[in-house]
Amino acid sequence: MGWSLxxxxxxxxxxxxxxxxxxxxxxxxxxxxxxxxxxDEAAADRMLDEDPLVREELLRMVEDLDVKQGAAGRRSILINAIRELLDFYY
Incomplete structure (x- = not known):
């Protein structure tokens, strides 16, 4: 059983x-x-170890979420969530 959105x-x-x-x-x-x-747990472990590759991917995601295009409000929410991960782990 599962679900799809x-x-x-x-x-x-x-x-x-x-x-x-x-x-x-x-x-x-x-x-x-x-x-x-x-x-997920594996990525969280990598962030706890301050894995630079995960940090780079998080920073790339922020760059890719240009709030001047698309759904600016929802993009801003995801940017904030990513920045919280960066602040917490790095």
Missing amino acids: SNPERYISEGFEPTPDEGPDSGLASVLARYLSLV
Whole structure:
């Protein structure tokens, strides 16, 4: 049993705030997939060890999330989440 969510980037929100009312954003979806691949136990262990490759990937994601295009509100939320990881682990 499992579940599937179409356009998961449309449901990014901060805390208990409503999701920003913005359309689909394929660029955001791509970065969200990369972000989710780094929030598992193995990646957390690498971040605890201050792995520079993970840090570089996090910084690349921030660069790729240009808030001047796409769903700016949801992009900003993901940028903040990435920066929190950088601040915590590095």
